[in-house]
Amino acid sequence: MIKVMLVDDSALVRNALEELFNRAPDIEVVASAPDPFIAADKLKRVVPDVILLDVEMPKMDGLTFLRKLMNQHPIPVIICSTLVGDNSTTHIQALELGAVDIIQKPKIGLRQFVEQHQQYFFDVVRAAAQSRLKPLIKRVQAREKHNADVILPSGGRRAMHETTEKLIIIGASTGGTEAIKTVLMGMPSDCPAIAIVQHMPEGFTKSFAARLDSLCQINVREATDNMSLLRGHAVIAPGNMHMMIRRSGARYMVQLQDGPPVSRHKPSVDVLMRSAANYVGSNAVGIILTGMGDDGAAGLLEMREAGAHTIGQDETSSVVYGMPKEAYKKGAVVQQLPLERICAAALKEAAIESQSTPAPE
Numbered sequence: 001m002i003k004v005m006l007v008d009d010s011a012l013v014r015n016a017l018e019e020l021f022n023r024a025p026d027i028e029v030v031a032s033a034p035d036p037f038i039a040a041d042k043l044k045r046v047v048p049d050v051i052l053l054d055v056e057m058p059k060m061d062g063l064t065f066l067r068k069l070m071n072q073h074p075i076p077v078i079i080c081s082t083l084v085g086d087n088s089t090t091h092i093q094a095l096e097l098g099a100v101d102i103i104q105k106p107k108i109g110l111r112q113f114v115e116q117h118q119q120y121f122f123d124v125v126r127a128a129a130q131s132r133l134k135p136l137i138k139r140v141q142a143r144e145k146h147n148a149d150v151i152l153p154s155g156g157r158r159a160m161h162e163t164t165e166k167l168i169i170i171g172a173s174t175g176g177t178e179a180i181k182t183v184l185m186g187m188p189s190d191c192p193a194i195a196i197v198q199h200m201p202e203g204f205t206k207s208f209a210a211r212l213d214s215l216c217q218i219n220v221r222e223a224t225d226n227m228s229l230l231r232g233h234a235v236i237a238p239g240n241m242h243m244m245i246r247r248s249g250a251r252y253m254v255q256l257q258d259g260p261p262v263s264r265h266k267p268s269v270d271v272l273m274r275s276a277a278n279y280v281g282s283n284a285v286g287i288i289l290t291g292m293g294d295d296g297a298a299g300l301l302e303m304r305e306a307g308a309h310t311i312g313q314d315e316t317s318s319v320v321y322g323m324p325k326e327a328y329k330k331g332a333v334v335q336q337l338p339l340e341r342i343c344a345a346a347l348k349e350a351a352i353e354s355q356s357t358p359a360p361e
Contacts, residue, residue, distance in 0.1 A: 001026055001027065001028045002026055002027045002028070002049045002050060002125060002126065002129045003028055003030040003046070003047075003048040003049045003050075004021055004027060004028065004029050004030065004048055004049070004050050004051070004052065004125060005029075005030060005031045005032065005033070005039065005042070005043075005046075005048040005050075005051045005052070006018065006029060006031075006032040006033070006051075006052050007032070007033050007034075007035070007036060007039045007051060007052065007053045007054060007057070007062070007065070008032075008034070008052070008053075008054040008057070008080070009034045009035060009054065009056075009057040009058055010054075011034070012110065013054070013080075013105070013110060014032045014034075016110055016111050016114050017029070017052060017080075017114065017121075018032065020114050020118060020121060021121075021122075021125070023118070024122050024125075026126070027122065027125055027126075030046050030048055031046050031048065034057075034058075035057050035058055035059045035060065036057065036059065036060040036062070036064070036065035037059050037060065039051075039065070040065075043073070047073075047075070048075060049075075049076065049129045050075070050076045050077075050078060050125050050128045050129050051069075051075055051076070051077045051078070052077075052078050052080045052103075052125075053065065053066060053077050053078070053079055053080065053081075053099075054079075054080060054081050054105075055079060055081040055083045055090055055094075056081065056082075056083055062079065062081065063090070063093055063094060063097060066079075066094065066097045066098060066099060067097050069098075070097060070098040074098065076100045076128040076129060077098065077099045077100065077128075078099065078100060078101045078102070078103060078124055078125065078128055079094045079099045079101075079102045079103070080103045080105050081102075081103075081104070081105055082104070082105050082106070082107050095199065095201065098201070099201075100127075100128045100200075100201055100204055101124050101127070101128055101177070101200075102174045102292075103120075103121070103124065104174065104175075104319060104320055120178050123177065123178065123181075123211075124177065126211075127177065127204070127207060127208060127211060128204075130204075130207040164283070165192070165193075165250075165252065165283060166192040166283050166284070166285065166349075166350040166351070167192055167193055167194070167195065167229060167245065167252055167276065167280050167283060167284050167285070168191070168192050168193070168194045168195075168284070168285045168287065168346050168350065169194075169195050169196075169245075169272060169273055169276045169280075169284055169285070169286045169287065169303070169308075170183065170194060170195070170196045170197070170287045170288075170289065171196075171197050171198075171269030171272065171273065171286075171287070171288050171289065171291070171295065171296035171299070171300075171323065172196075172197070172198050172199070172269075172288075172289035172290060172291050172323070173198070173199040173265075173269075173290070173291025173292055173293065173295065173320070173322075173323060174199075174290060174291050174292045174319055174320040174322075175289075175290035175291065175318065175319025175320055176198045176199070176289050176290055176291055177198065177208060178319075179289040179290050179313065179318075179319070179339055180196060180198060180212070180289065181212060181215065181216075182339050182340065182342075182343070183287070183289070183339070183342055183343045183346075184212055184215075184216045184218065184220065184234055184343075185215055185216050185217075185343075186343030186344065186347075187216065187217065187218050187234075187343060187347070188217060188218075188347075189217045189218060189232045190231055190232055191218060191231065191232060191347065191350070192231060192285075192350045193229035193230055193231055193232075193233055193234070193235075193252060194218075194233070194234035194235070195223075195229060195234075195235055195237075195243065195245060195254070195272060195276075196234060196235065196236045196237065197236075197237045197243060197267045197268065197269045197271075197272045197296075198236060198237075199265050199267075199291065199295070200239045201239045201240070202238070202239035202240035203239060204239055205222050205236050205237065205238050205239045206222045206238070208236065209221055209222045209236045212234070212236075216234075217232075218232050218233060218234055219232060219233045219234070220233075220234045220235075220236065221233070221234075221235055221236070222235070222236050222238050223235040223236060223237055223238060223243055223254045223256065224238075224254070224256070225254065225255060225256040226253055226254065226255070227253065227254040228251055228252070228253055228254075229245070229251075229252040229253065229254065235254060237256075237267035237272065238256065238267070239267070240266055240267075241256045241257065241258060241266070241267055242256065242257045242258070242259055242262065242266060242267050242268055242271045242272075243255070243256055243257075243267050243271070243272050244256075244257065244271060244272060244274075244275035245272070245275045245276050245279050245280055246275070246279060247279050252279075252280070255275075262295070263293065263294060263295035263296075263298075264293065264295070265293075265295045268295055269288070269295045269296030269299055269300075269323070270295055270296055270297075270298050270299035271299070272299065273286055273296060273299025273300055273302060273303050274298075274299050274302050276299075276303055276306075276308065277299070277302035277303045277305070277306040277308070278306075280306075280308070281306045281307050281308065282306065282307030282308060283308075284303055284306075284308040284309075285308060285309050285310075285311070285346045285349045285350055286299075286300050286303040286304070286308050286309070286310040286311070287310075287311045287312075287313075287342060287346060288300050288310075288311070288312045288313065288323055288324050288327045288332075288333070289313045289318075289323070289324065289339070289342075290313055290317075290318040290319045290320055290321070290322075290323070290324065290339075291320055291322055291323035291324075292320045292322045292323070293322050293323060293326075294322070294323060294326035294327075295323060296323050296327060297323065297326035297327040297329075297330050297332055298330070298332075300312075300327045300330075300332035300333070301327070301330050301331065301332035303332075304331075304332050304333075304334060309334055309335075309349040310327075310332055310333055310334045310335070311333065311334065311335045311336075311337060311342055311345055311346060312324040312327050312328050312332075312333035312335070312336045312337075313336075313337070313338070313339055313342065314336050314337060314338050314339075316338060317338040317339040317340070318339075324336070
């Protein structure tokens, strides 16, 4: 059983989540608290596998509690808050402080939201329970927002157009775990190779890849340096490493590189997409999915300018319409589609037939 603690000042929220998790055969709510002080006291008697934590609470806010928890006794934490919506810095701060995932809680209609996203809650908790955390040695300092130039210079398209091999490039953040699953589960076993950046902490991407691998027709792996990109395979950038595409003769390969965060993220979607623009060009299909912030917007535009077909998730189907919106505003998106139609559209552009509903012309 996965033991869960709920920390939220709303009794309605705690009750709704407890009722939800009671339906899961492998998840048990072992404690709940209306504020961090009570939660800290209960942690002396019971140690959960996962904590669902609100941000705005009396006596101590959730991010302060998260910082103290990661310093003293790291436990996988999922932030569940109304304060992680568009244009909020809470999402980035929470990930920097050690949260393994973010759920945007609606301001109204909570029970309906929980009912509609039941499986999402279950999957996020199950994945979080498998993550491995390290103590936060010191408070994360504010840092300069770098662009992809610090990892990979722009300009000079190096795509080798004589190849006909296609690649699908995907970037996502908040809500992306479920969005990526939806896209990959529609892929046939002979689909083009897929490279993915999902904003996740170090140690979490391997279990995410393993879960997708168990659900999909294709093979899904956490990327390793110099890994070949093969048809019917998807690779996910490891947490805390940038991932790029390189060419070696007729093959596409993965290159992993350390370095500063780009667009405040590491791995960064912008880095992956710039490398695709440079080395894959018009043989690529770029996809930007749900997520907070603007990582990937500039990179997707570079892909489009290099001749790639680009797809953005629409607002209605996005958990957070941040990254897709910024890409759309930049003119980086050729097609804007609901999540359930993105797989078919990508396969169509890659000239692979799909049994999914085809995208419109």
